[in-house]
Amino acid sequence: MRLYFASNNDHKRIEMARLLGGHTLILPKDIGMAFAPEETGTSYIENAMIKAEALFSLVHAPVLSDDSGLSVKALGGEPGVHTARYGNDTAGHELSARERYMLLLRNMEGIKDRSAVFTTALCLILDENRKYIIQESCEGAIALAPSGTSGFGYDPVFWIKEAGMISAELPEGEKDRYSHRGKAARIMAMLLAKEEGKDD
Ligand code: IMP
Numbered sequence: 001m002r003l004y005f006a007s008n009n010d011h012k013r014i015e016m017a018r019l020l021g022g023h024t025l026i027l028p029k030d031i032g033m034a035f036a037p038e039e040t041g042t043s044y045i046e047n048a049m050i051k052a053e054a055l056f057s058l059v060h061a062p063v064l065s066d067d068s069g070l071s072v073k074a075l076g077g078e079p080g081v082h083t084a085r086y087g088n089d090t091a092g093h094e095l096s097a098r099e100r101y102m103l104l105l106r107n108m109e110g111i112k113d114r115s116a117v118f119t120t121a122l123c124l125i126l127d128e129n130r131k132y133i134i135q136e137s138c139e140g141a142i143a144l145a146p147s148g149t150s151g152f153g154y155d156p157v158f159w160i161k162e163a164g165m166i167s168a169e170l171p172e173g174e175k176d177r178y179s180h181r182g183k184a185a186r187i188m189a190m191l192l193a194k195e196e197g198k199d200d
Pocket of ligand 1: 070085
């Protein structure tokens with residue numbers, strides 16, 4: 001199925017395309033469309049819906065969105081829905097991924113309980129009357145120092161409990177077995193297969 005993917009993040013597209021196998025993901029920028037809806041929701045689900053609805057109103061064709069974030073127990077669940085913008089306000093400009101996770105490590109200096117959870121909400125809009133939401137998560141902890149080169153975003157500082165390793169240390173693709181996005185996308189793939197079957 002051809003799906004418009006409500007994101008500007010190439011890393012997310014790579015992971016999602018790998019996870020969804022035979023489906024084609026088209027980013028707004030692929031078709032020369034500027035796409036930056038305000039993520040005003042207070043939950044991943046709300047933000048995933050905001051992104052999907054915004055893109056659907058522009059393309060009027062099947063749309064998929066992903067909203068994710070990292071919730072750190074010792075920081076009262078922060079950065080949560082603000083994960084993508086963490087530290088921007090204080091810095092006064094957009095931080096790089098490395099600056100962002102280094103800031104997180106600084107903010108966690110001396111903290112013993114480093115447990116954290118990564119969450120992804122996926123929203124699929126097939127048409128006005130068929131909309132689906134899936135939310136999944138991946139438990140882990142914030143490492144003491146960055147390690148590894150695969151993945152993206154906070155992967156160098158996120159230790160995955162189930163894997164017993166830092167996300168960025170896992171070989172490309174193996175992260176999918178444990179990740180929040182991997183779990184959610186496998187359910188999404190089943191749903192898409194069922195929807196495609198309906199056209200037969
Ligand atoms: P958003 O979903 O585009 O609002 O942004 C999510 C934020 O979480 C971005 O800063 C991403 O870099 C980060 N993020 C999302 N998924 C992952 C992941 O699988 N690994 C590491 N960082 C991620």
